[in-house]
Amino acid sequence: MNKRKNNGYKTQKKRHQSNKSYGKNRSALATESNKLHGKQSKTSNRRGNKKKVTVEVVCAGLSHEGKGIVQWEGRQLEVEHLLPGEKAEIAVSTSGRVVHAQLKRIITPAKDRVKPMCSYYYACGGCQLQHMNEQAQKRFKQETIQKLMRPFGKPELILTMDHPYDYRNKSHTTFGLNRERQIIGGLYAQNSHQLISMDRCLIHDPKADEIWNTMKDMMKSFKMQPYNEDTGRGFLRHVLVKVGKVSGEIMVVLVVASPIFKGKNHFVKALRKAHPEITTILMNVNNRNTSMVLGNQEKVLFGKGTITDTLCGMKFDISAKSFYQINPVQTEKLYARAIGMAQLTGKETVIDAYCGIGTIGLIASQKAGKVIGVELNKDAVRDAIHNSKRNGVKNARFYQGDAGEFMVKMAAHGEKADVVIMDPPRSGSDEAFLSSVVKLKPKRVVYVSCNPVTQARDMKYLVQNGYEVKRIQPVDMFPQTLHVESVAEIVLKK
Incomplete structure (x- = not known):
């Protein structure tokens, strides 16, 4: 999920993973990529083995990253923000064996092309598909899954979102100084430390951006300087905001470089006055030179230090470091399908592997005989136990440890499980875990994945071993x- 758990807690700094943007002047490209019209002449420039040319191409399709595929001098190139069927002018630069292509202008636009709603779209890179209409986005994702899952059967139609904006219940923003030494806030540009100054991200919860x-x-009025990673000077590194979409509770986490916070009481009072909807404020100290957002030292400045939200009818306490699904509207659809695939009758023993704070296992407990949650991160296990008690669940137990080793021990002691629900990180599972599933021989495996590429790889192993x-x-x-x-339903062959 843009997610991922990192054992449920550590949150990576937002570094957008799409390819290079159209050019250095990304702000200019936000104005519809040179308005997507106007002629440019072909140019070439050779210096040693370096070469730059401008050529006309026709896009033949999309890569799994949503980039346009074109042919040039017998090579297949991928061009960001280009759609199938479009005729376009691209700049191709080569240096030795390295070839890079970027979009210059659209000559013939596709009917699926739309103007991105976000004015920062071409500069930021956090979203990659806003230049497609909703139908094209749906078709791209459906076809991506179908290609990956072809060896296993035809996937069902993708479950989309009625309002595909404002859905993120967690956001973090970075602060810095511009050339005029004015404080700016925003997100890092793709693959860089370039801070894009912005005041709104259309997939964030609007209230988080307001805060x-x-x-x-x-x-400025509190003389609070943003932290500079190069010099190691400054105070405020990031602000993390978590919103309970159902409860309306809001957590604000100030990620700072030093535990010495001058005027913190006045700052908290002023922030609460401006936003009385905030229910808790924390200070997290991260004084390390690291790409991790959160440090280990934490102090509650206001409120109880957690927020509560409801998912599939159950209440969950969420801390600053808790992994909780980013899009709760779609998560309910995902979990409903997953638990439906488990085909629970009230008698089954279910193992919730990679259980985190216990969300899917506790929801499954309502229809299962017994749920066993296993998670490496001890803090996550503690939260899972707390959430179990909070919801009055009597048939779920949570253990700290490696889920694969846990299942091997179960098999060695002659114990059985009817269903294994697994929701691994983006890297997927590994052969050690999958072999433990094969040893335990559950009748059914429900595989929830935020990365269908690794999911397909792991399912191939299970299919080769009796599923x-x-x-x-x-x-x-x-x-x-x-x-x-x-999410896939995988069953043991009779």
Whole structure:
């Protein structure tokens, strides 16, 4: 999920993973990529083995990253923001064996092309598909899943979102100084430390963006300097905002470089006055030179230090470091499909592997005989136990440890499980875990994945070892981005 758990807690700094943008002046490209019209002449420039040319091409299709595929001098190139059937002018630069292509202008636009709603789209890179209409995005993700899952059967139609914006319940923003030494806030550009100054991200919860914009304005009056990673100077590194979509509770986490926060009481009071909807404020100290957002030291400045939200009828307490699904609307659809695939009758023993804070296992407990959750991160296990008690669940137990080793021990002691629900990180599972599933021989495996590429790889192993794939359900958890989730029902052959 743009997610991923990192054992449920550590959150990576947002570094957008799409390819290079159209050029250095990304702000100019936000104005519809040179308005997508106007002629440019072909140019070439050779210096040693370096070569730059401008050529006309026709896009033949899309890569799995949503980039346009074109042919040039016998090579297949991928061009960001180009759609199938479009005739375009691209700049091709070569240096030795390295070839890079970027879009210059659209000559003949596709009917699926739309103007991105976000004015920062071409500069930011956090979203990759806003230049496609909703039907094209749906078709791209459906076809991506179908290609990956072809060896296992035809996937069902992807579950999309009625309102594909404003869905992220967690966002983090970075602050810095522009050339005029003014404080700016926003997100890092793709594959860089270039901070894009912005005041709104259309996939964030709107209230979260309002809060960090208020904080940006407050920083000057409180003489609060943004942290500079190069010099190691400054105070405020990031602000993390979590929103309970059902409860309305809001958490604000100030990620700072030093535990010494001068005027913190006045700052908290001013922030609460501007946003009385905030229910808790924390200070997280991260004084390491690292790409991790959160540090280990944490202090509650206001409220209880957690927020509560409801998912599939159950309440969950969420801390600053808790992994909780980013898009709760689509998560309910995903979990409903997953638990449906488990075909629970009230008698089954279910193992929730990679259980995190216990969300899917606790929801499954309502229809299962017994649920066993296993998770490496001890803090996540503690939260899972707490959430179990909070919801009055009596038939679920949570253990700290490696899920694969846990299942091997179960098999060695003659214990059985009817269903294994697995929801691994983007890297997928590994052979050690999958072999433990084969040893335990559950009748049914429900594989929830935020990366269908690694899911297909792992399912191949299970199929080669006595299982077959019955159903595959894609879910659009992250509209406007290239990411798609998938849940598969895998059963033991008789």
